Amino acid sequence: MKKNNVTMYEAVNEIARRRGFFWPSYEIYGGASGFMTYGPLGSLLKRKIEATFRDAFLKPLKMLEIESGIITPAKVFEASGHVKSFKEPMVECTKCRRKFRADHLLRDQANISDSETEKLTLKQVSKELKRHSIQCPECKGEFGHPQYFMTMFVTRIGPYSDSVGYGRPEAAQSIFVEFRRLFEVARERLPLGLVQIGHALRNEISPRQGPIRLREFTIADIEFFFDPQDAKCNLLKQVEDETLPLIPGTLKSQGLKEALEVKVSEALQEGYIATEWLAYFMVLAKRFLNSLGVPDEKQRFIEKLRWERAHYSAQGYDQEVLLDRLGWTEVSGHNYRTDFDLKQHMKWSKVDMQVFKEYDQPKSVDRVFIKPIRSTIGPAFKEDAKKVIDVITGADASRFMQEMKKKGYVLAENFRILPEHVQVSRKTVEEKGRKFVPHVVEPSFGIDRLVYIALETAYEKKKDRAILKFPREIAPIQVAVFPLVTKGDLGKKAQELQRKLSEEGLEVFYDESGSIGRRYARADEAGIPLCITVDKLTLADNTITVRDRNTWTQVRIKIPELVPNLNAYFDRKITFEDLGSISN
Template sequence: MSELDELARRRGFFFQANEAYGGVSGFYTYGPEGAALKRNVEETWRDRFVTREGNMEIDAPTVTPEPVFVASGHLDGFDDMLVECAECGESHRADHVVEDNTDIEDAETYPTEQVEDIIAEHDLACPTCGAPLSGQSVDEFNLMFDTTIGPGDGQPGYLRPETAQGMFTEFPRLKEYARNQLPFGAAQIGTGYRNEISPRNALVRTREFTMAELEFFVDPEGEGPDLSRVADVELPLYSADAQESDGEEYQHLTPQEALEEGVVGDEWVAYFLARSKAWFERVGVDMERFRFRQHLPGELAHYASDCWDAEGEVGGDWIELEGVASRTDYDLSKHSEHADDNFTIFKQYDEPKTVERATVDPDMAYLGPEFGGDAAAVADALEALAERDRSAFDGEEVTVEVDGDEVTVPTEKTGFAVEEQTESGRHIIPHVVEPAFGVGRAVYTVLAHNYDEDEVEGETRDVLRLPAEVAPTTVGVFPLMDKDGLGERARDLAADLREAGLSVTYDDSGNIGRRYRRQDEVGTPYCVTVDYDSLEDDTVTLRDRDTTDQVRVAIDDLADVVAGLADGNREFADL
């Protein structure tokens, strides 16, 4: 991993930001090679989860007003465990201190008091200075960056810790674009911010990062996905049951088998696990070092009923690349309670139905004098109670809660009644299945899984065996030497290939072998050399990165040949 990190800095994949001013941990700049790789990874994600799935894409603001996170629960439940060293003052993730220095693998699922006890029991020390942490309190630390919207005191806001809330808050408008038909999906690729206690492992845990998220809205009683489209995908599943029994064997099941055996409980979750696996393989994640791990009960986020993490093995550790979560109706229900808009969809019945509905018609002449300014709130509480529990109106008095206080209303003053109504449909709150990807983590894993060393002509070479679709550059163009018109011909050829839509680099520095090695090191899949034969017969040498094989190709055919190779429509061995 140290060699990969050195390569990343030296060749412009990524490096710590603002190093001229000392830098701040958790912030990285993608250099020219890394920015191109990241952009290509994002485009393949957009192709799979937006275009091919028929979903819509939005781009919401990164600054979000506080009420959104009050409704979502992030203000109360988006925390990590912090322990501070009394000696040097450094703060650390308490669960990471435990996991790094004991056999415990899931300390984040433990309560803070238990983590304190484990630190004391094992006499764990500060990772920075070595001072004992025993006796130091472990506290919950909210990860969101706060800000102020507007001048002065302004309005409190936060940098979003995920892109999801932008899609939830805009649901009333998005459902109109979807013609109020379920299922439909809203996707977003954008920046998220988390004030990590102890950023580490390069792009794995940062304070600013890019996420690619899909919020897929479904009818909980509606039809599931067409699993025949993913019938041949085998999922490496590491269930919660296997983890809790200390098992290390994965179950390799198709989505249909996983559902039938009860390993995965939701059809849409199984479907998106299959789509995700295929995408990770497409961008270059090694399937021998890949799995889906189910969250343990104490590990689940406050909004999830189930979640499976796509994980890749990097440097001996399993890192989370994606979470596929069943968020049920949590998000839309919360925003429906707090926001002044409609977060339901009207579900049309095949035929009208006659149903009994409990209604109230409160006597406001009684509620007004009795409850003053709370009268309207009391009336709303009575209406909600009638819908939820009509038996509450069986007695002479009805008790409801308003602003945390219980109030009692004579039943005769509520206007309670049960009426028969004919309905053509009903309003439902959709459930949400969310595949959420960490783009930077995917990029880092792709680099780690494709970094290789081999020997060519008696020399060791470093090579990135990136899929052509995501490689920063598709083709390198070289003159054999920059004289006798070779340089001019090569530069013209590079310009023509760029005009054809290919990503091209031109290099005439050093001997041809060194130029090949430079492109191998950054993952360029193909190289073209213009030599003296090119001036005679209008052909060039085309070289394959992985095999180092070379063939002669007509210049007039070159753009189509390289594009076909990069798209996977042609094989180099067939040229």
């Protein structure tokens, strides 16, 4: 769809820059792609979108919000798996310039296993490629030197320190890292939703399309924790009859391109969506986009196939919005992260991240206990003895013994542990409850994309002028106040009114330059829903006119009724026509 031979993308970016919503940063130094500055209108709009996000998600679920730092000690992202999966050795074919993952080439052409390639340094990768004389699978060309692509920003923490820090690529990790305290603060209830809205950094290879792919961006991560054995969503009733536009993975691999309208209850029955909470959040996400002005038919949820998913995700749907030029564009990801992150942090930090849930009735259960026998382990494993002891202490006793029975030994972390190394005992114990690692579903939104989408969705051309028809809730500026002409006391009266409305907490814009038509046009372009005009009659009977941005119709209203009516209007309690009596 083109309007006046200009795509909406171009038109929106132009208006964004000209009116001060956002623009590329550091322009005076030639710019740096992947960074963007929000101007006055943009930061107001972004703030309102974040407020809408809070209304849509935090309130109904009583979720709790946190705020943590961007610079994060390396350990955190080593534990979370990001260091490993954000860094890949790549090689480029010198002939056809295609790029490949070097580790995948070694796996596929030289039969080197993933766990082996992981351990290789760049030099070794290079050597192995040569040794197996691996060629470009596309054109049989030679490869250049392998290089790492590390898309996390790296820094050093402290002045002379060797301690590495990363710019967080998602806001989620600090929620997992701080989970124990947060759980305690939330008084140990499940399900529990924890939220963070904040900046994240990704050193994208090729950031493009302005606000759509940035190197520094605002992400809104919801980590919703629940008991996997009690995975029912108690609010499902509110959404189960609603439909979602879905492209499930199974159908996607069969070539399905158009989303199916699937009832939530059906999507769960058919197994399209793995868990109820995920489905529930997908409905909230759809409604949230509705409230930013995006209709259902411009939304869809498309499942990510196994190899497309993040390393932590057991199931993932992307919520996409259909844009004019950019096509289907991801605005949020809905991942079932299971207990992956908490378990990883448990493993690396050695801190117990399990939660305890009391049974209704205590249960007595037979349990197996295993203990390392140091006197036999010592001589057998020598310097590795300590590691072996840790392995045994940390193992799941019943599973350990099952394997022992089956094979006569247990192979753990490359240690062959024999029956003589462990002491086994059985006891009947009374269990008051169970300990488990909660599971997590994660809806995660890119706020900057939402800002862009709100703009593009609101954008309309009418009689050769641009109008941003924001839903009234997210309009950066709510009302404009104009004197019809600058002659006489109209200006004074209008400024008085502007001050009054501003004191009432409304975002107000005053303008008296140019003609009234020009001012209306400027207001439309800033997406201001209502324009209030002071005219000759105002001085006589204390009434003003209010003009609707979307229809350009006007009503006349007495000034004392203005504030309560405006409040009702912005709370969607009344329509524009209810504001006053139709004039003209």
